[in-house]
Amino acid sequence: MNLILISAIWGIVMMFSGLFLKSKSSAKTVALIGSIALLIGNFFDLSGKMIINSNFNGMLQYERFGLLFLTVLVLALIMYILLSGKDVEAVGNHPFEYFALIFFVMSGAGLVALFNNLLILFIGIEIISIPLYILTGSDKRNLKGNEAALKYFLMGSFSTGIMLMGIAFLYGATGSFQLEQLMLQPQEDYKIFMLIGIVMIMVALAFKVSAAPFHFWTPDVYDGAPTVFTSFMATIVKAAVFIGFVNLFANAFGNKTGNWQMTVAIITTLTLFIGNITAVYQQSVKRMLAYSSIAQAGFMMFAVFAINDMAKQGLLLYAAAYCFATIGIFAVLVKMKDYTFDGFNGLAKKQPLVALVLTVCLLSLAGIPLTAGFFAKYFVLAAAVKTGTYLWLVIFAVVMAAVSVYYYFRVIQAMYFKEGEGQEMLITVPFKALLVTVAAVVILLGVYPSLLLNWLTLF
Amino acid sequence: MTALLLILVPLIGGLVTFFVKQESQAKLWSFVVSLVTLAAMSVNLLMHDEAGRSFTAEWLPMLGSSFALQMDGASTLLCFLTSLCYPIIFSSTWKSSYASPNSFYGLMLLAQAGITGVFLAADGLLFYFFWELALIPVYFLCSKWGGEKRIAVTFKFFIYTFIGSLLMLVGLLYMYYQTADASFSMQSLYAVKLTGEQQSWLFWLFFVAFAVKMPVFPFHTWQPDTYEQSPTAVTMVLSALMVKMGLFAVIRWLLPLFPDAAVQYDNIVIGLSVIGMIYASILAMQQDDIKRLIAYSSIAHIGLMSAALFVNNESGLQGAMIQLFSHGVNVLGMWIVIELIERRFGTRKMSELGGLAQKAPGLTILLVIVALANVALPLTNAFIGEFLMFNGLFKFNIWYAAVGGLSVILSAIYSLRMIQKVFYGNENILTATGADINWVEKASLAVIVVAIFVMGVYPKPVFELTTDTVTLILGVFK
Numbered sequence: 001m002n003l004i005l006i007s008a009i010w011g012i013v014m015m016f017s018g019l020f021l022k023s024k025s026s027a028k029t030v031a032l033i034g035s036i037a038l039l040i041g042n043f044f045d046l047s048g049k050m051i052i053n054s055n056f057n058g059m060l061q062y063e064r065f066g067l068l069f070l071t072v073l074v075l076a077l078i079m080y081i082l083l084s085g086k087d088v089e090a091v092g093n094h095p096f097e098y099f100a101l102i103f104f105v106m107s108g109a110g111l112v113a114l115f116n117n118l119l120i121l122f123i124g125i126e127i128i129s130i131p132l133y134i135l136t137g138s139d140k141r142n143l144k145g146n147e148a149a150l151k152y153f154l155m156g157s158f159s160t161g162i163m164l165m166g167i168a169f170l171y172g173a174t175g176s177f178q179l180e181q182l183m184l185q186p187q188e189d190y191k192i193f194m195l196i197g198i199v200m201i202m203v204a205l206a207f208k209v210s211a212a213p214f215h216f217w218t219p220d221v222y223d224g225a226p227t228v229f230t231s232f233m234a235t236i237v238k239a240a241v242f243i244g245f246v247n248l249f250a251n252a253f254g255n256k257t258g259n260w261q262m263t264v265a266i267i268t269t270l271t272l273f274i275g276n277i278t279a280v281y282q283q284s285v286k287r288m289l290a291y292s293s294i295a296q297a298g299f300m301m302f303a304v305f306a307i308n309d310m311a312k313q314g315l316l317l318y319a320a321a322y323c324f325a326t327i328g329i330f331a332v333l334v335k336m337k338d339y340t341f342d343g344f345n346g347l348a349k350k351q352p353l354v355a356l357v358l359t360v361c362l363l364s365l366a367g368i369p370l371t372a373g374f375f376a377k378y379f380v381l382a383a384a385v386k387t388g389t390y391l392w393l394v395i396f397a398v399v400m401a402a403v404s405v406y407y408y409f410r411v412i413q414a415m416y417f418k419e420g421e422g423q424e425m426l427i428t429v430p431f432k433a434l435l436v437t438v439a440a441v442v443i444l445l446g447v448y449p450s451l452l453l454n455w456l457t458l459f
Numbered sequence: 460m461t462a463l464l465l466i467l468v469p470l471i472g473g474l475v476t477f478f479v480k481q482e483s484q485a486k487l488w489s490f491v492v493s494l495v496t497l498a499a500m501s502v503n504l505l506m507h508d509e510a511g512r513s514f515t516a517e518w519l520p521m522l523g524s525s526f527a528l529q530m531d532g533a534s535t536l537l538c539f540l541t542s543l544c545y546p547i548i549f550s551s552t553w554k555s556s557y558a559s560p561n562s563f564y565g566l567m568l569l570a571q572a573g574i575t576g577v578f579l580a581a582d583g584l585l586f587y588f589f590w591e592l593a594l595i596p597v598y599f600l601c602s603k604w605g606g607e608k609r610i611a612v613t614f615k616f617f618i619y620t621f622i623g624s625l626l627m628l629v630g631l632l633y634m635y636y637q638t639a640d641a642s643f644s645m646q647s648l649y650a651v652k653l654t655g656e657q658q659s660w661l662f663w664l665f666f667v668a669f670a671v672k673m674p675v676f677p678f679h680t681w682q683p684d685t686y687e688q689s690p691t692a693v694t695m696v697l698s699a700l701m702v703k704m705g706l707f708a709v710i711r712w713l714l715p716l717f718p719d720a721a722v723q724y725d726n727i728v729i730g731l732s733v734i735g736m737i738y739a740s741i742l743a744m745q746q747d748d749i750k751r752l753i754a755y756s757s758i759a760h761i762g763l764m765s766a767a768l769f770v771n772n773e774s775g776l777q778g779a780m781i782q783l784f785s786h787g788v789n790v791l792g793m794w795i796v797i798e799l800i801e802r803r804f805g806t807r808k809m810s811e812l813g814g815l816a817q818k819a820p821g822l823t824i825l826l827v828i829v830a831l832a833n834v835a836l837p838l839t840n841a842f843i844g845e846f847l848m849f850n851g852l853f854k855f856n857i858w859y860a861a862v863g864g865l866s867v868i869l870s871a872i873y874s875l876r877m878i879q880k881v882f883y884g885n886e887n888i889l890t891a892t893g894a895d896i897n898w899v900e901k902a903s904l905a906v907i908v909v910a911i912f913v914m915g916v917y918p919k920p921v922f923e924l925t926t927d928t929v930t931l932i933l934g935v936f937k
Contacts, residue, residue, distance in 0.1 A: 369591040378628075385632045394632075395664075398625035405621055409614065417602045417610050450521055 001050045001060070002041030003070055004110035010034035011103035018096030027095035028085030034103060035078045042071050046455075058178060061116040065312050068455050069243045070113050072316060076236050076323035077106065082434050083331035087228045092138055101131035102232065109240035113247070118167045118177040121244055125163065125208060128240060129156050132233060136225040148224025155217045159207035166200030169193045182252040198253055198260050202267075205248070208241045209297050212270035219278075222290035230286065231330030234293040239319035242300050246315055250307040257307070264305045265393050271298035272400040279407045284339045288407050289329065292365065295404055296322050299380055299397065305390075306383035313453050314379030320452060321372035321445060325361035328438040332358060335425045341410055345420025353432055354425075355415045360439040364446070366408040367401050372445035377401060379449075461503040461511035462528040465538055465575045468496045469545075473568030482560040486553065489564035493545035493571070500542040504535070513581070522584065523635065523642035529581035532925035533710050533780055537578045537703055540787045544699050545571055551795040551903040552692040554802060557604055570596040570696055577704045583631045583643035586712070590624055590668075593701065597693065606688040613688065616681040623668035623678075630664035633657075634716070649715050655723075662720035665713050666728070672705030673761050675728075676735030683742075686754035691798040694750070698757050698794065699787040706761070706783060709768050710928060718935045725769045729855070732766035733863045735759070740869035744876070749800070749807045752877060753793050756833065759866050760786055766863065767848035771936050773929060775851020780925040781918055782844030785832075788914075789841055792829035792907040796822065799896055800881070809877060814886035819895040823882045825904040830874045832911045835867060840914035 017030050044050065046067050055061060081088075081099075089095040108127030115121045133156065137149025171177060173186040173193035186194050203214060210218040222230045253260060275295030282288040300322075303315035332354055336343055348355035364373035384394050414420075445452060472492030479485040503511050512530035519525070530538060548567075557563040573593030580586035594617065601613040631643075637657075638647040653661065671678045686694050714721050721728075736759045743755035764782050767775040799822060800815070801807050816823045832839035835846075845867070853860035896904075914921065 363595075368595065369588045378632075381629070382632050382635075385629070386636055388636075391629075391633070394629050395626065398629055399622060402618060402622040402625055405618060406614075409617070413602065413610055413614070416599070448519075450519060453521065 001052050001054075001062070001114075002045045003038055003074070004107050004114075005051060006034075006037050006041045007103045007107035007110060010037065011100045011107065014096050014100035014103060018094070018100075021096075024089050024095050025086075027089055027099055028081060030096070031081050031085060031099040031102070032078070034099075035074060035081055038074045038106065039071070039078065042067065042074055046071070055116070059117040059120050060111075060114045062114060063247075064456060065316070066113040066243060066247065069239075069316055069319065070110060071455075072320045072323070072452070073106070073109055073113075073236050073240060076239075076320070076327060077102075079324065079434070079438065080232060080236065080327050083327060083431070083438075084228045084231060084334060087331075087334045091226045091228060092140070094138075098135065098138060098229075101135055104131045105232075105237060105240075109236070109243075112240055112244035115244065115247070116179050116251070118170065118179075118182075121248060122160075122163060122167060124244065125205075125241070126160060128237060129160065129208070132156075132229075132237065135229045135232070136221055138229065139226045142224070142226075144224040145226065146224075148221045152217055152221045155207070159204045159214070162200050162207075163204030166197045166202075166204060169197030169200065173197060179248070179252040183255055194256075195259055198256070199263065201248070202260065202263065205241065205245045206267055209238055209245060209300070210294050211267050211297050211301055212274040212294065213267075215271065215274065215294050218294055219287055219290045222293065223284075223287050227286060227330060227334045230290070231327055231334070234289065234330075235323040235326045238293065238297065239300075239323055242297075242303070242315060242319070246303050246307065246312065249304050250312075254307055261305060261390075264301065265390055268298055268301040268305055268393060269396060271295070271301060272397055276400045276403040280403065282407070283341065285333060285341060285344070285411060286339045288341075288410075289326070289333075292404070292407065293326070295400070296365070298400070299377055302380035302384050302397070305393070306380070306387050308383055308386060310379060310383035310386055313456065314376065314383050316456070317372065317379055317445065317449055317452060318376035321364055321376040321442065324438050324441055325364040325371075325373060328361040328435060328442075329358060329365075331431075331435070332425075335427070336423050338423060341414050342418075342420070343423055344411055344414035345418040346422040347415040347420075348422075350422030351425065351427060354427060354435060357435040357439040358415065359412050360442055362408040362411055364442045366405045370443060370446045372442045372449070374446055375449040460514065461499055461508060462514040462530055462579050464499045465496060465542065466528070466572050466579065468492060468499065469568040469575065470572035473565045473572060476565035476568060477561050479561050479564075482556065485560045485564045486549070489568055490546060490549045492568055493542070493549055496571070497542040497546055500539050504539060518582075518585070523638075523640070523644075523647075524582055524584040525644065526585060527581040527644060528576075528579040529645070530579060531711075531931070532928040533707060533783065534578045536780065536784050536921065536924055537707055538575055540703070540784050541571060541575050541578065541700055544695070544787060544791055547791060547795070547903050547906060548692055548695045550899060552695075552798060553899060555690070555692065555798070557690070563600065563604060566596040566600050567692065567696070570600070574696075574700050574704060578707055581645040583635065583645070583648055583712075585643070586708075587624065587628055587631060590627075590704070590708075591621075593704065594620055594624075597697065597701065600693045601685060601689045604690045604693070608684070609688045612681075612684040616685045619671050619678070619681045620668075623671035626664045627668035630661045633661060645711075648712075651716075653717070653719075655719055658717045658720035659723060662713070662717040662724060665708075665716070669705040669708045669713060670765075672708070673702055673765055674705070674758065675762065675765050676731050676738060676758070679735065679739070679758050682758060683751050683754040686757075687748065687750050691750075691794055691801070695791055695794045698754070699791040702757070702761055703783055703787060706764055706768065706779070709765070710779075710932065714768070714932050715935050721769060722771065722936065725771065725855075728769050729766040729852075729859055732762040732769075733859050735762035736766075736863050736866040737869070740866045740873070744869065744873045746873075747808050747810050749797050749809060749877060749881070752809075752873060753790065753797065756870060756873065757786075757790055759870060760790075760833075763845065763848055763852075763863060763866070766859065767851050770851040770855040771933075772851050772854050773933060774847050774854065776929045776932060777922060777925070778844045778847025778849075778851060780929065781914070781921050782841065782848060784921060785840035785844050785911075785914060788907055788910045789829060789832045789839075792825075792904060792911070793833060795900075795904055795907070796826045796829060799900060809880040811887070812881045813884040814882070816882040817886065821895045821901055825896075825901070825908060826882070827878060828908050828911065829904075830878055832915075834871045834874050838912065838915045840911050840918070842915060843918045
């Protein structure tokens with residue numbers, strides 16, 4: 001609860017501080033203070049001390065898994081603000097508003113992680129989505145950005161409509177929005193409503209996490225949006241929607257896996273295939289990362305598919321591994337002028353340290369051992385193997401993981417093995433230190449994933 | 460403790476090397492590190508320190524995986540081979556100069572840590588970890604310091620092996636859920652009782668990973684290009700040590716885990732291996748580049764070894780064990796000679812060389828010995844191994860032995876043809892300027908020649924060392 005409150009309040013604080021603080025560069029500092037407050041609030045959440053200690057008639061539930069997931073998101077947010085805060089300020093004339101929107105998204109993420117009622121899920125998803133429409137179009141003189149924002153808004157609203165429709169069907173079948181009520185078997189006549197409802201919600205959420213075949217907005221939006229916000233959308237936001245996805249299917253439909261597991265398996269297959277294969281053909285690293293985010297969503301879909309303990313641990317680890325690595329890569333990408341693969345040529349000579357950190361992040365995304373990405377993939381795949389069915393899906397996934405090596409390693413090849421000047425970049429010493437921290441976290445989680453997962457059982 | 464040292468010394472030594480900027484110091488440092496590793500291994504062997512050959516520490520209890528290292532006969536042999544080869548590789552390529560030498564030598568040592576880890580790991584997940592970790596440094600070594608086409612070629616190599624190992628990971632995960640105590644430890648995995656159907660598809664998931672690494676026909680297409688494009692020091696690591704990872708993995712994991720499937724599919728595996736032997740030998744005969752010739756001849760030799768592992772009799776297995784070591788030594792010797800020739804005369808093409816015997820008699824004698832060992836002439840180490848393996852193959856099925864035996868004849872043809880073209884005949888402009896090898900190079904080759912003869916005459920210690928592994932495998936099949 002603390003986190004939801006603080007982030008909503010801090011969003012307002014950010015907006016008003018824009019009126020009083022004249023210097024643009026103070027926005028990052030205020031945002032940083034806010035994000036640290038979020039972390040502290042979340043810590044108290046975890047230890048059970050809340051400002052308002054209520055679950056609002058069962059509309060929220062403070063599961064350790066959801067709370068810990070929020071910790072990961074907040075840590076990623078702090079890293080994001082530290083690494084890319086300066087670039088957020090550079091997007092346009094309203095840095096305080098951008099940060100305010102980011103904080104509103106966080107409060108939506110809090111609702112999505114802790115909901116126990118379909119209405120809360122719906123409100124959470126909307127609170128996440130609406131600020132994103134604005135952030136996408138925040139560079140208002142950029143035509144591509146405008147197109148992306150409009151596209152995102154239209155398609156996003158459409159999927160929200162489908163979601164509402166699904167919720168209505170579920171209400172019709174069971175007479176309740178509460179998850180535990182949905183767990184009960186509906187009357188025989190209403191079973192079909194239940195099924196339609198599940199599929200509609202699945203479609204809407206698949207749209208939000210950019211799972212195929214509902215992914216068509218992703219490349220354009222990620223490419224058109226200012227790169228700093230792409231970084232935010234592709235990582236923290238995507239992970240936040242996934243926790244809602246998994247919580248919903250585990251807590252409301254977990255006993256009806258026979259009805260929907262096949263559909264999720266198909267969505268997963270398509271997502272992995274389209275994401276990975278299309279990423280291979282990209283010439284721009286930013287677009288490649290957009291498709292890579294679809295591909296990674298395919299792996300996270302395994303958590304929805306398997307819904308067991310292993311899957312939850314896997315999603316937690318996946319979110320951490322994926323967010324940190326991707327934020328690290330984007331932070332460097334923002335500072336570059338040339339987004340093509342060739343733009344990375346010779347970077348290792350010019351900026352050996354930056355190149356090394358990028359390599360670690362890319363290896364992690366590819367899922368090479370000793371990096372967090374390996375255990376992330378390991379856990380979600382192990383969760384799927386544990387279900388004992390659909391082994392072909394796992395084998396298909398690992399083949400796709402091997403395909404992903406192709407495009408991630410293209411960047412590494414460009415940096416280390418190709419001749420080139422290396423682009424001019426403004427890299428400060430603190431920025432380097434932060435990048436090293438990102439790499440250290442990625443490697444540490446790759447050797448000892450228990451560092452994070454043990455928190456699930458602590459306290 | 461030795462088991463841990465064998466990984467830690469090259470690992471830490473390798474990481475330190477990255478910070479040794481000066482070329483001569485980086486060379487010296489990495490050489491010393493490799494000597495320390497060799498010393499640790501030798502002390503263990505001389506003292507018969509059985510306790511030092513295993514090590515266990517807690518790693519990931521929640522996943523049922525621990526940092527368990529264990530040396531049985533075959534892995535002791537291969538650890539010794541690894542620690543022996545590294546100083547020889549470093550000393551024989553002493554004259555070669557690399558851009559950013561600190562990274563080169565650092566990565567070489569990290570590769571050693573990874574390879575040794577594969578030979579030692581007694582835990583499924585740990586094994587997978589090392590299996591991948593050995594690959595990463597080699598990927599960077601080949602792509603950064605290799606020949607013209609290095610990037611594409613190395614990439615192919617990487618993707619091939621990566622797909623293979625991921626399939627193995629799926630198999631490993633499946634096995635994990637079948638264990639009684641939810642553990643990745645070798646004992647728990649060995650104890651799993653699988654149905655015939657489970658075994659048969661798990662067998663292939665694992666086999667593809669190992670077959671790519673060895674490589675067995677038809678998974679070999681990455682190998683000649685990679686050997687050719689890599690800097691020779693890395694080619695030495697690849698062919699003397701990394702291919703052994705695949706063979707060793709068959710010994711330690713594939714056969715004990717899926718004995719029924721191994722029997723069921725023995726004809727397919729041995730058939731592929733024999734096809735590979737003949738096919739690679741024929742291709743080797745047509746090469747002009749010596750490096751490619753050795754690459755193909757290596758496929759032929761590995762083919763025999765992989766066939767011998769599946770014959771399910773003592774002779775074949777015992778031969779494969781000794782050949783694990785012999786092949787490593789012999790192929791290393793070949794690469795050293797090639798490296799020397801290339802550095803002196805600037806080419807590896809047989810058509811451009813000739814008449815070296817007059818200019819470099821020392822080199823010629825050493826090469827002839829190594830080449831004859833490659834052909835498996837009696838008195839050399841390879842004779843013992845190949846004889847036993849053919850004997851095993853013969854017992855399994857006479858036709859395989861007959862067809863596979865042709866590869867020995869073919870190997871004599873291409874080896875002798877190479878000797879003739881490179882060392883005899885007339886000098887030309889390129890070769891007229893050459894000089895003989897110096898004493899450091901002679902010493903490196905002398906170590907190999909000594910190993911060739913000692914093992915060729917007195918192979919008993921190796922047999923004794925590997926008896927336990929052979930017994931284990933034969934026991935599983937009964």
